[in-house]
Amino acid sequence: xxxxxxxxxxxxxxxxxxxxxxxxxxxxxxxxxxxxxxxxxxxxxxxxxxxxxxxxxxxxxxxxxxxxxxxxxxxxxxxxxxxxxxxxxxxxxxxxxxxxxxxxxxxxxx
Amino acid sequence: xxxxxxxxxxxxxxxxxxxxxxxxxxxxxxxxxxxxxxxxxxxxxxxxxxxxxxxxxxxxxxxxxxxxxxxxxxxxxxxxxxxxxxxxxxxxxxxxxxxxxxxxxxxxxxxxxxxxxx
Numbered sequence: 001x002x003x004x005x006x007x008x009x010x011x012x013x014x015x016x017x018x019x020x021x022x023x024x025x026x027x028x029x030x031x032x033x034x035x036x037x038x039x040x041x042x043x044x045x046x047x048x049x050x051x052x053x054x055x056x057x058x059x060x061x062x063x064x065x066x067x068x069x070x071x072x073x074x075x076x077x078x079x080x081x082x083x084x085x086x087x088x089x090x091x092x093x094x095x096x097x098x099x100x101x102x103x104x105x106x107x108x109x110x
Numbered sequence: 111x112x113x114x115x116x117x118x119x120x121x122x123x124x125x126x127x128x129x130x131x132x133x134x135x136x137x138x139x140x141x142x143x144x145x146x147x148x149x150x151x152x153x154x155x156x157x158x159x160x161x162x163x164x165x166x167x168x169x170x171x172x173x174x175x176x177x178x179x180x181x182x183x184x185x186x187x188x189x190x191x192x193x194x195x196x197x198x199x200x201x202x203x204x205x206x207x208x209x210x211x212x213x214x215x216x217x218x219x220x221x222x223x224x225x226x227x228x
Contacts, residue, residue, distance in 0.1 A: 001172050003154070036214030038155070045205060045221060046147075046155065051214035089155050093212065098169050099145070104154040 004029065004090055004102035011108040012080045020105045022073040022090035028100055030071040034093035037066060037075045041086045049088075050075060077107070085109045112136035112217060114206050119222030126196050126226070132189040132206030132219055140164075140184035143209035146191050148202035149221075156202075159191065160209050173199075196226045 005023040012018040022029065022037075029035055033053045038046040048057055050066040053073060063078045073092070077084055090102040118130040130146070145160040159170045159180040168180050179192040189206050203223050207215035 003156075032212075034212045038215075040155075045218040046215075047218075048214045048216045051210070051216070052212055055213070057214075057216060087154075091155075091157065091214070096169075097167075098171060099157040099160070101147075101155040101157055 001094070001096070001098060001100055004092060004100055006088075006090060006102040006105045008103070009106045009108065011110055012077075013110045014080055014082060016080050017076060017078045018080060018107065019077075020075045020088055020090075020107070022075070022092075022102045024071050024073075024092055024100070026071060027096070028071075028092040028094040029068065029073055031095050032093050033068065035066065035068055035073040036091045037064075038089045038091065039084075039086045040089065046089065080109055082109050114208065114217055114219035116204065116206050116219040116222040119204065119224045121225045121227065122196055123228050124197060124226055127192070127194045128196065128224060130191040130193070130204055130206075130222060130224070132191075134187045134189070134208070137208070137217070139187040143211045144180075144182060144189045145207045145209040145215055146180060146189075147205045147207055147215070147218075148200075148224075149205070150199070150202040153202075158204070160211075161189070193224070196224075198226050200224060201226045 037050040040046040054066040146158040177195045203221040208217035
């Protein structure tokens with residue numbers, strides 16, 4: 001049950017697009033289309049941004065999108081905005097019927 | 111208002127026990143899987159455990175298996191985490207969440223801090 005691997009930090013200017021990767025194994029990301037993405041601002045609870053690889057819950061801006069290829073999932077933020085500056089975590093269901101989070105990525109808006 | 115409210119955190123000595131509670135309101139609690147997720151100070155999220163709607167299935171991260179027990183009381187809209195044999199590495203903010211399997215944890219509580227220290 002090792003954590004999924006994410007880059008420690010990603011940055012971009014307002015209006016740009018950034019992509020955060022999330023690499024797992026054939027026992028988690030590669031086995032199911034059950035990858036979620038969460039946004040967390042400092043001192044706050046996480047917020048679900050993407051579920052089942054590419055589904056956006058109601059209220060999440062459409063500049064957030066998800067995808068997956070093999071053992072790697074990705075979150076893309078298009079048209080980056082200052083309020084998007086936060087920590088982002090991926091998670092995946094596993095073949096052990098558990099869940100595992102990624103290591104987390106700090107997004108900085110320059 | 112749809113919300114989850116945790117309680118029961120605090121300071122406990124290594125080897126001690128603590129029971130966390132989480133009360134849901136504004137939604138049909140008995141219809142959803144529920145999860146506990148923790149976050150050590152300055153660290154990332156770690157999934158801890160989850161439980162099926164009727165309590166018949168429970169799953170744990172390896173590091174807490176045998177020490178933590180997740181349970182629920184649907185009549186009280188409540189989720190629990192019994193934590194025994196606590197260690198320093200269990201120090202974290204513990205969040206309860208509504209686990210919309212397969213659709214992710216779509217509702218989170220505000221978290222309760224557990225500190226394990228002598």
